[in-house]
Amino acid sequence: MEGDRLRQPLRILFGDDGSEHAFAAAKLLCDLPLPSGSEIIALAVFPPTRINHYPTIKEQLESTCQQLRDRGISIQSEVKAGDPAETILDVATRQKANLIVVGALGLRATLGIFLGGVAQKVVEYGHCPVLVVRAPYEGLHRVLIVNDGSEHGWNTINYICDFPLPPQSQIYLLHVLPPLYPEDYLTAAWGMGNVPFPSLVTARPSVSAEKSEEEQWGEELLEKSRATLKEAGYSAEIFLRRGDAATEILQFAKEKQIDLIVAGSRGLSQVSAWLLGSVSRKLIHYAKCSVLVVRMA
Incomplete structure (x- = not known):
């Protein structure tokens, strides 16, 4: 990469479910030279039936936030009960996020939270770019x-x-x-x-000119x-x-x-x-x- 460019601040919604992929996402965010004025909203979402896990989820989210603050990144956090994909999209809209970051797969055990499949829903129904991070993460080389x-x-x-x-x-x-x-x-x-196979009969003429x-x-x-x-x-x-x-x-x-x-x-x-x-x-x-x-x- 060469040269310098004045880039606009990012407002990033980061869906953190405590999985290894979410941890990789946090590491990736730490590596980005975020423009001055950028802010991250770290969001943890849990099913309403798992309300007893709230203290653990809050503690884990705060640990992630501190990791980012240690890199000089401005960050706030939210913990909400609900459907992960819908909640991520709702908060992204409310917070006027211009980038959503989620892990590729969610946590299947321990906290009983699952973001797997949620990434796909966020990509398909979101109104801004979505970064889906997959572990292991070793840098953006x-x-x-x-x-x-x-x-x-x-x-x-x-x-x-x-x-x-x-x-x-x-x-x-x-x-x-x-x-x-x-x-x-x-x-x-x-x-x-x-994929349904339609009736498709074609001849194969010379295509050298088309190819060129x-x-x-x-x-x-x-x-x-x-x-x-x-x-x-x-x-x-x-x-x-x-x-x-x-x-x-x-x-x-x-x-x-x-x-x-x-x-x-x-x-x-x-x-x-x-x-x-x-x-x-x-x-x-x-x-x-x-x-x-x-x-x-």
Whole structure:
């Protein structure tokens, strides 16, 4: 990362359930060079039937808050009874949060609190970006940013320009071209969910000209994305791949040992969404690293 940029303060809602993933999320927050004026609201949510666990939950949350205060971060805390996903979303709206941070999986035992599956609900119904953190967390050394060329893809690029990544982070930019043939969507989707096979008969003509035009468009998109990031003080390497978007992103993340994937919440085509489902949903479910899903209100 290079250069300096005056970034806007973040107002972060952090859902802390006491799990190892929530602990990893706290460590990640400590590593972010948060802009001056940023504030974190740490929230613990428990089922109403577990009211007897309130003192333990409050103590654990205060321990997390102190960890963040020790790093000079302004933080307040809330403990509430209710449905975890609904409560997180309600508090995020009330507190005017512009980023929600949750662990990838929740605590199944001990306190009887479970945030697993909640992360997905928060991503799908939230009105701001959501950072889903997965343990173990060992720093944000390698960050993968995905731009599919849609409005949501460019929202992702613009958002990360103002996001306070650690200065040592190495950034990769990826664009995934669609499969050359329509039936390849079905092949990619099959096995990743219950996808109905419509009647789809296509010939396979020569596609060299189409391929060249698509690849040129993809390369130009990546260069423009890199230039945008450079203006914000971030340098990036660019990569172009072809295939099922989620599959290629996950494979790239595995090859490069990515610590954080950054992607938009919607893709280009509603047809491919029908065939493949949400790419962000698959990233949250299958990725071995943390995922930042950028959704703009």
